[in-house]
Amino acid sequence: MLEQPYEYSAHELVEPDWTRLPGFAEVTAEQWRSAQWQRAHCVKNLRQLRGVYGDLLDESFYADLEADQAGPATMSLLLPPQMLNTMVPGHVPTTAAMLADPVRRYMLPVASDRLDGAAASHPYAARDSLHEHEMWAVEGLTHRYPTKVLAELLSTCPQYCGHCTRMDLVGNSTPAVPKLRFELKPVDRQTAMLEYLRATPGVRDVVVSGGDVANLPFRNLEAFVAGLLEIESVRDIRLASKALMGLPQHWLQDDVVEGMTRLATTARARGVSLAVHTHVNAAQSVTPLVAEAAQAMLAAGVRDVRNQGVLLRGVNDSATRLLDLCFALLDGAGITPYYFYMCDMIPSAEHWRVSLALAQTLQHDIMGYLPGFATPRIVCDVPYVGKRWVHQVAEYDRERGISYWTKNYRTGIERSDEAALDRRYTYYDPIATLPDSGRQWWAERQRRAGGWIAAAEVRAARSRAASVADQLN
Ligand code: SF4
Numbered sequence: 001m002l003e004q005p006y007e008y009s010a011h012e013l014v015e016p017d018w019t020r021l022p023g024f025a026e027v028t029a030e031q032w033r034s035a036q037w038q039r040a041h042c043v044k045n046l047r048q049l050r051g052v053y054g055d056l057l058d059e060s061f062y063a064d065l066e067a068d069q070a071g072p073a074t075m076s077l078l079l080p081p082q083m084l085n086t087m088v089p090g091h092v093p094t095t096a097a098m099l100a101d102p103v104r105r106y107m108l109p110v111a112s113d114r115l116d117g118a119a120a121s122h123p124y125a126a127r128d129s130l131h132e133h134e135m136w137a138v139e140g141l142t143h144r145y146p147t148k149v150l151a152e153l154l155s156t157c158p159q160y161c162g163h164c165t166r167m168d169l170v171g172n173s174t175p176a177v178p179k180l181r182f183e184l185k186p187v188d189r190q191t192a193m194l195e196y197l198r199a200t201p202g203v204r205d206v207v208v209s210g211g212d213v214a215n216l217p218f219r220n221l222e223a224f225v226a227g228l229l230e231i232e233s234v235r236d237i238r239l240a241s242k243a244l245m246g247l248p249q250h251w252l253q254d255d256v257v258e259g260m261t262r263l264a265t266t267a268r269a270r271g272v273s274l275a276v277h278t279h280v281n282a283a284q285s286v287t288p289l290v291a292e293a294a295q296a297m298l299a300a301g302v303r304d305v306r307n308q309g310v311l312l313r314g315v316n317d318s319a320t321r322l323l324d325l326c327f328a329l330l331d332g333a334g335i336t337p338y339y340f341y342m343c344d345m346i347p348s349a350e351h352w353r354v355s356l357a358l359a360q361t362l363q364h365d366i367m368g369y370l371p372g373f374a375t376p377r378i379v380c381d382v383p384y385v386g387k388r389w390v391h392q393v394a395e396y397d398r399e400r401g402i403s404y405w406t407k408n409y410r411t412g413i414e415r416s417d418e419a420a421l422d423r424r425y426t427y428y429d430p431i432a433t434l435p436d437s438g439r440q441w442w443a444e445r446q447r448r449a450g451g452w453i454a455a456a457e458v459r460a461a462r463s464r465a466a467s468v469a470d471q472l473n
Helices: 029-033 035-040 046-056 059-070 095-100 102-107 186-198 218-229 254-269 288-300 319-333 356-366 436-449 452-472
Strands: 136-138 148-152 205-209 236-240 273-278 304-311 336-342 377-382 386-389 395-397 402-405 425-428
Touching: 029 035, 046 059, 059 095, 136 186, 186 218, 205 218, 218 236, 218 254, 254 273, 254 288, 273 288, 288 304, 288 319, 304 319, 319 336, 319 356, 356 377, 377 402, 377 425
Parallel strands: 148 205, 205 236, 236 273, 273 304, 304 336, 336 377
Antiparallel strands: 377 386, 395 402, 402 425
16 A cells, blocks of 8 residues: 555544543443533533542643633633543543643633733734624624525533634623623524525525524524525525534434424425534544434434534644544544634634644645545635635735735625725734744834734724624614
8 A cells, every 4th residue: 555644544433431530430321421411510610620530630730721711711611521521532631631632722721722921812813803793684693795694593502612713702701701792682683583584585595503503492493494494595504513522412312303303304395405514623522422413413314414623723733633533524423524714813812823824735735535525625714705715815925924815795894895806805824823024023013003912902892892883773
């Protein structure tokens, strides 16, 4: 056999033994399989984390976590046992192994992960970095592309990811980030969304998201999706749930499987593609329970289960890690690798973000191993533009880490903007990845601007105030 940069080999999925963790030592297989048990035993604070790991982790780890939660964390802690159990999966965890673990690195961030001081945030980082709220057609419904909308039905998830791009809205407030709150009641918000879609036949594709739809009572999700299925112009419906991986037990519940079967049957009868989209970033997260949940959805009749991961430094920023993940998804669970997003420019995320140049290299390096339909595109979600394949960049200043992008459609907020299609839109590499000359250029800007964290915070506050004002008008 020819030697290759990546050596494929089939791996059997394994559910890590949860009894290796002191807090789960007595947990039975039946309890573990129960969504209620998983939800009731989520880790939401330091005390509960100690209850799981006890003395396995040094005090320094707990202090590191506490410092992050009290300081820069943009998301509060929320981890189902299922997710905790995929950290350091093959061993009894040690502090060093936990610190190095890719799942821990994005689901349980600690202060020492982040870059120091001002370097922790890019000067152009912002709370709602994709300006989704500015593009709300009605509360929670982002109309950013000509034919597609994103419906944010709720602002909670069964698990909170440290790098969440919707950190502005999703989850509990943290000391660093008081969260935006929906104003309409859920039922009124959903009614307004359905009314908008009925009145806007140019939209054919609805991503039903949040938050995570696994946190909606299923009858509410079913009612909303059934409403979508009655709109003739809606041809694609995608349900977004990281819980398919983080809490697969939810998607294995009888009432959920039966409800999904009803929805999928109606969708097929009407020629609508109903799919489930999940968010898995590391191969070790794909366990037999995750595969079972994905298979249950496919057996219920959804057209596909697809993965939209996020490209994160220290988690999956190598071709080997990406391909291991893709093969675990595809071979092990029947989940189609679809996208990897570059991490968005939210505050305190510079240690997770990678440069566009690295993303382009990774896209090159993963080509040719997977079937074409399951070869994920690595995309940059460019503010005010949307997803762009990383090789679509119009111009790229590698020294300063500034990439320039173009767009070929208008969003709702650009109706009167004549220049929207001629303008170039920017995305920025993490400054720490730039050559000396590029870092110096940014330092000089920082000096002139009077401090880049201040500049970023002011900009974030302005963007928040502007979008709130938009909603009120
Ligand atoms: S599951 Fe999605 S919406 Fe929820 S915290 Fe994670 S990235 Fe954010």
